[in-house]
Amino acid sequence: MKLGVYNAILHDLSLDEALDEVVKLELDGIEVNSGGFLPPKHLPIDEILSSDAVAKDYLKRFEDRGLEILGLNCNGNPLNPDPAIGPDDADDIRRSIRAAAALGQKRVVTMSGLPGSDPDARYPAWNINAWGSHALDSLEWQWDRASEFWTEIDELARQNDVKVALELHPQNLVFNPATARRLVDRIGATNIGVELDASHLFWQQMDPVACVRWLGPLVYHAAAKDVRINRENAEIHGVLDERFRRLGPEEPRTHMGGDEYANEWPQDSAWDFVTVGIGHDADYWAEFLRALAETEKATGEEMCVNIEHEDTSMGAIEGLELASRTLFDAAQRAGLR
Template identity: 25%
Template structure:
């Protein structure tokens, strides 16, 4: 396994500076935030891409994944979503994701993680929201095939797709080998699943992994490795035993005031436990 760190904790830093710090902390890779202030597809220039390529080369790190989940450039983490009642507003999320896939291809990134539909709108049924998300994913799967970048749905608490079972139901409906799973161990722990058990079910579709710790009450709070109640080592042992050989990205976006120390401390945990 290789370990990365997400730049969504470094939103107060330029992207080249974030890459430099993550590389210096000892990571093999970096997850790129496809949102402001880093690489928002609508405003990213060729000069921006050149600067990112140079920073990656200087830091000697690879790109673990493109994070096309957050969308604060328009409204917030979850809006606009794939299940907005307003069709034009919903379209903005779909179009953004098309552009994110093309941007990932320009940087030779294999995967882009996305939100799992979004919050089910008031007054709308789960079935209605599922239909809208499936429509969007089928459309995006065509772009994914064209540009060679897989779309990874990331189950998350309180959104349309929360559990491993809901993910599998969704995948069955979309029926595309260009749609996979961004397996966030902490998210599945939050909704009452054992991440190691869930991994057994989802492994054929897992192309990228997020880890963070989670408090004992299973609230959705990304917590420094070792500071919560998850069995981080048990999960990584299961992941290693599964034969997974992709990236595991540490995602600690709430630590925006101390991203450098947070990245270093997470790496110190991984090193002390024999993972890195």
């Protein structure tokens, strides 16, 4: 089992500077962003796709430091009905699969995406708690669109000997273990499975350890990312909290493609992303790693567990240092290091 970091938190640094920080953390490598919501800051993907020599030189920068590339990450919405977003995100997934093959990688992390509610929709629509018949009508239409796209991607991944790991992320058609298995079964996928990001399961009140064991060999990859439930706020607002604020063009904001930007998190939030070890202690993370090790042993394929840092109360390096210490402690408790 490899322990690493998803590089988005280090995008303010050059690739070489980011790699040097990972060496200091004594981690095994980096999961590299390759497109989607975020630009591929540390990956010259066009050059790699067109030149074996560039790919070889790129890999050498990792090898010279004793590091590895621990997957490519291309999170976006390939099913977005906005023509300025969906097609680009879909193409980024295709390019990421080909780039992974060029770099000798076996994993591309992404999201299932979310279509509009119907053929005329302008925006993605997340149908949950579908007690009305129209919601089920919409879901059937959405699953048909997703099946068409992911059948194509499954074939491309198979041709390139790459596994595509879908992050179970709300506001996607695939957001929990059951919807992941539904997609795989519906299209007979051979190269599509799950990236088990614990954080989004935590706030949905699921148990990531139980989810790993329920999914078994469909878990291809994992993210170490923690959540703290703020009970006094959650008791009033619940975890499906829509009190986000639109940021103005004069404020720093994260571009998500087309004319879409991320909104500001609620001030008195029901839950927050926190550094690994703050929401759940090393004993919990040890059990999480044990469950992943069971899958690793059953499939014979090496598992990568990459820290994703989104704790706004801590700086990038400070958060990665705490998360790394927690994971190393957990790995020792689990008998994996």
